[in-house]
Amino acid sequence: MSEVTQALPEFKPLTDVEKGIYKKLEDDIPNLHFLSETLIFQCIRGWETEDNRYDATVENVKRIIAFRQKARCTELLSEPSEDVDFFLEHWGSEIYGEDVHGHYFWLEQVTTIHAPELLGRFDDEHMKDTRSVLMEALEVKKGNAIATSVNTPHKHIYVMDLSGVTFGHFSSSVKRVVKNVIVEMGNLYPESVHKMFFVNAPFVFRAIWGMITPWLHPVTKEKTYILGGGEKLLKEFEAAGIPRASVPKVLGGQAEPISLKSLIEGWRVSGAPVTPPAIKTEVEKEEEGQKEEEVQKEMVEEGEGGKSES
Template identity: 35%
Template sequence: MGVDDEALTRLKLPLNATLLENKELDEGEEAMMSGDIVPEISNAKNIMDTFDETSRIRIFRGMITNNKGTEKERISEAIATFQRIGEWRLEHPDVMIKGLKGEDVLHEAMNSAVGGFDKYGHLIWGERLGDIVKVVEYPLTPDEAKAVRMKCMEGIRLLQARASKERGPRRYKQVYVIDLAEVSLGTLMTRPKVREMTIAIMGAANAFFPETMWKCFVLNAPFVFRSVWTIISPFIHPVTKEKIKILGGPSKYLPEMEAAGIDLDAIPEIFNGTKPLLTLKDAIASLAPPN
């Protein structure tokens, strides 16, 4: 699974050694973490204890190394990010073993599936966006849907961590695939509650999982999607937006994915790959309960 430099060379892609994901923080970065960031976090000991080493490095990379803005701005964003995520972790210690209202409804609407790995070892996670109206009418509030979504994303994080532990090297990012073939963009544009729910699912939860996206492929995107994109994109971090490719049907997106180091047998079959279907719900169920 993944980490195939020979294939990356053929594809003229950067090699695995160029990725920061497996690199520890250097002396200067650790000094910034311990001197400029952690002291400014409220309840710092308990907050920082919620992060494993990979998450600590990932968030630092996302907010400091790979971020934009002045050093002061990036440090401020790092402090706020550790604070926000740590508080959520303290409030939800049993999120992976506790059932949440509307989980099945949201899973059905999102059609989430887990695939294989790209040539770097990044997990492929795909969704075919369905009827968000059913989520609204269940009913779920945007905050309730956001909680379910965060559980899903925590599951993806743990699946990637498990794969890295079994295989090595460390990877904490994933390839995200979203298929718009079945979504009703008209409903999204004309019904404020549906639009609010979509933003809560697709945008707001991402603030709690920074620096986890390697690439994003938007499939079967109709022309009107550009209007929808203007609604969603303000809720997506600028660095993340640069990783997103908006594409058409299989004749467009499969070559693009192959060129990015993703083999057909790593792509779930619902996206015209050959990887047998494994729903995100079933993949999460395969995780051992957290310690």
């Protein structure tokens, strides 16, 4: 790992303050480990800029756990579902190469997102639940679903190709789709984006950008870029640490796509490589407590025995 990569906050271990937050979360949220170690780590840093950091973290961790239980996020990757299949047919999503830090390049295109069909089938909440299948697939591909180390590249680069966008793409209903399934996903998968690019952006998009920015957190705004296309775009990518070999051919690079749809279809056969949530039953908790008491009793007895021999 290069010194530049090590300097990124993402790759730094938890500080003493963050370790304290982790311990307190374990005490205050019994089902905390319904989340992966990596996602807990991301939550701890996801709300570090809030005035009341710990309360904001607790509130959002509970919200994320509730969402994941309701949406059955892990099961979405392995269980056949007509809704998921419909969504994947109408929302194209692909990953490509990596940047110099190991972040995957994730591309979605306006022309492969069929908003009218999706809006005809899903309401806002159902859309968000189903959209999470793509996020889960990406997290598994990155290794976050089984990772126990916090020093891995758990972020990705998100790119939206705006080629072909018109004012019609920004009707109130379509904007609702964008808000619910892109912007709000950032709150359910905090600290997951390294950089975000809107590319091949025509004037029409730049004109309505002001309507989108109020949805974005200030930290997200700082790592969001609106770019054109062609050779200048490739140079912008290279400056951001993304080599041409990792950029999609459709954007002028050399990388071939891996569709998230194909990964999900494969996992339905072989099973997604995920670690089940570490949720203890009340019986398991009681048995664990009894074992701890027995160990402590043995330690005391050994200590007393040692004293009598001295």
